[in-house]
Amino acid sequence: MAIRQNTFGQKNGQDITRYTLTNDKGFQVSCLDYGCIITEILTPDQNGLLENVVLGFDTWEEYGSNPHYFGAVVGRFAGRIQEGAFTIEGTDYQLARNSNGQHLHGGPGGFHSVVWKAEAIETENESIIEFTHFSPDGEEGFPGNLTMTVRYVVKHDENQLAISYFAKSDKTTLLNITNHSYFNLSGDFKRTILDHQLTIPSNHYAELNGDMLPTGNLILAEEDRLFDFRNGSTLREGVDSQHPQIKLVGGGYDHPFLLDKEAQPVIELKDLESGRGLRVETTEPAVVLYTANHIGGPYSFKSVAAQNQLGLCLETQGMPDSVHHPHFPSAILRAQETFESRTVYKFT
Incomplete structure (x- = not known):
């Protein structure tokens, strides 16, 4: 088991470092200290062939703008907030309106x-990269001095990545955080x-609604077959539908799904041709399924041209715009309370 690190690029004269964690089976996760971006996950197919299963770039320059948040941790608030405005404890706050008049993914x-x-940490059974960031009161319009910690953990004997999040603020604030990796289990796209x-x-x-915001209506899966994934289904029928x-x-899909906590939720993704599977376990109340409907562009992932539906995001998080829908799980973090969340990605 080893953690390697190398300089990946520079931002405003500051070095960007890439960390690579490799376990005893050859499973490998590479990530940056810029945005906590996961650049690559190598995991075997049914014949033992190690290939990359997340969309990512080879150079820093390609990540310079990253308009689709490839591999990044997004926050303080993942998803949209209507007009970037909210009220907490009687105080009105205005955030950046960086997506057609709405606030998206924490702002620019x-x-x-x-x-x-x-910080790279080695224990007897795990390799860990611990990221920390201090977000000052008023950053992107959010209240409170917030200290945020993200840990990427790879076990020596299991092909899994565990992501843990911890946060504390000195003022009551909003916090909804996720990782925005795009998975493709076919291997090397x-x-x-x-x-x-x-x-x-x-x-x-x-x-x-038309602004990509929740209307507040929660629709039963059993009443909408193309949004009923409880027993497993492919994505093609829905994407090709009207x-x-x-x-x-x-x-495609870009929708929040409330998870059935009583069923101890496990999200599963399978590619039958490669034999790869992914099991996602989370403490979060929801997952946003995004099928990369808008990533086609004049760039490529290694030698593969970008195209829509080349990956999908399973964004484990709270509900978007929850501050305006009291019946949604709350994303309010009270002053001096500790936020904790954990999502585990198990590759089979």
Whole structure:
């Protein structure tokens, strides 16, 4: 087991470092101290072939803008907030309106775009990269001096990545954080994710309006077959459909699903051709399924041209715009309380 590190680039004269964690089976995770970006995850297929299963770039310059948040930790608030405005404890706050008049993913100066302090830690059974960031009161409009810690943990004998989040603020604030990796289990992006099989233990998904915000309506999965992933289904039928919610978000999924906590939720993704599987366990109340509906562009991932549906995000988090929907799980972090969250990605 080893942790390697090398200089990946520079931002405003500050070195960007890449860390690579490799376990005893050859499973490998590479990440940056810029945005806590996961650049690569190498995991074996059914024949033991190690290939990359997350979209990422080879050079710092390609990450310079990163408009689609590839591999990054996003916050303080993952998802959208209506008009970037909210009220907490009688005080009104205004955030950046960086997505068609709405606030998205913490704003342009959010967690995805800062250099985090990083420490490499080796224990008897694990390799850990611990990232920390101090977000001052008023950063991107959010209240409170917030101290944020993110830990990436790879076990020596298991092909899994565990991500733990810890935070504390001196003022009551909003906090909703996730990792924005795009998974493709085919290996080195040989195929799109349309024929991946996905299982989400969710009885309800959130209906969206034309601004990509939840309307507040939670729709029963059993009443909408294309949003019912409880027993596993491929993504192709939904993406190819004319379902109004799927057309609304650009021909795919970009929807929050409330997880069934009583079922001890495990999200499962499978690519039958490669034999790879991914099991996602989380303490979060929801997952946003995003099928990369808008990532096609004049760039490539290694030698593979970017195209829509080349990956999918499973953003374990709270509900978007929850501050405006009291029946959603709350994303309010009270002053001096400790926020903790954990998501584990197990590759099979």
